Amino acid sequence: MKPIAAAAILSLGLAGAAAGVSAQQARPAAAATATKPPLDRSTLHVQVILDKLGFGPGVLDGRGGISLVNALKGFQQSRGLPITGKADAATLRALYPYRAARPTVTMTLDQRVLQGPFLQSIPKDYADQAKLDGMAYTSPMEKLAEMFHTTPAVIQELNPAGIRLAPGQKIVLPNALPTSRDYPSDATPTWRQTLAQLNVDAGVPQAAKIVVDKSDKVLRVYNDGGQLIGQYSATIGSASDPLPLGNWKVLHVSPNPDWKMNPKILKKVSNDKKPQIIPPGPNNPVGVVWIDLSREHYGIHGTPDPEKIGRTESNGCVRLTNWDAARVALMVKSGTPVIFQA
Structure with missing residues (x-):
């Protein structure tokens, strides 16, 4: 060449x-x-x-x-x-x-993109979170940032100071637009909407094996020929909840899940706390999707804090950005092997 x-x-x-x-x-x-x-x-x-x-x-x-x-x-x-x-x-x-995938796109905002519901803030206490109707975004800016796989600060850098998020406004964003939104026909309308909102590409290859590498803090996806077809930075376990090394498999995928906060299995939560069910939404502690594994209480899931992936600890599970977790969810099926290794 x-x-x-x-x-x-x-x-x-x-x-x-x-x-x-x-x-x-x-x-x-x-x-x-x-x-x-x-x-x-x-x-x-x-x-x-x-x-x-x-x-x-x-x-x-x-x-x-x-x-x-x-x-x-x-x-x-x-x-x-x-x-x-x-x-x-x-x-x-x-x-x-x-190279045709340019670094940015210019988008004209409309009411659909700016539509809520939005929360004023996310309560820190799980008991207060459980009282909410859903763990929604806190602003149109946060929603836009996740749609385009970035942060509010980056959107502000790409645009003139003081730009208003209003219908008809043109805005520059990182080019996260997918090549296809032809999502599986058996996906629920709500899950299809989530995938489209996160700009997840529908044309993903199918996984034959997932390998989660603790030392590299990455999740790798392989096809049936042993070729690496995807890789994602991940937050993997912690000192108190280490990754359970071994061979597991995918049981099922739960889109837009609620999260059952159980103090008995969360070492960083006091046993004095009562169990809570945190409602679905992008700011749910497990994000927009839970990929349940054969190791009880463990899964691959999203996060409300994408900028912290690979930099903070989790409660033993494998945490990805919401858009990466959703993409992996499209690549796996029940029975897909998942290997946790050091």
């Missing part, structure tokens, strides 16, 4: 990522805050392509980090490339055919 010319890489929008996402460093120091580098469109372009290919880079934020490194490693493994975790020249060549 001939090397891609510099002009071609520039047209792809990935030139800054070629040297390990160094375009961020090339910007003036004054452009970055003391704690966070500025959003870089070249990095965002890499993230968008990986997200569409099923190698989840976490939130689409135009910045480097462990989730992007893991996603690049997964993509490199799937393509038989040297595993560097960087958007190096060989990786850029492999990404080049997907």
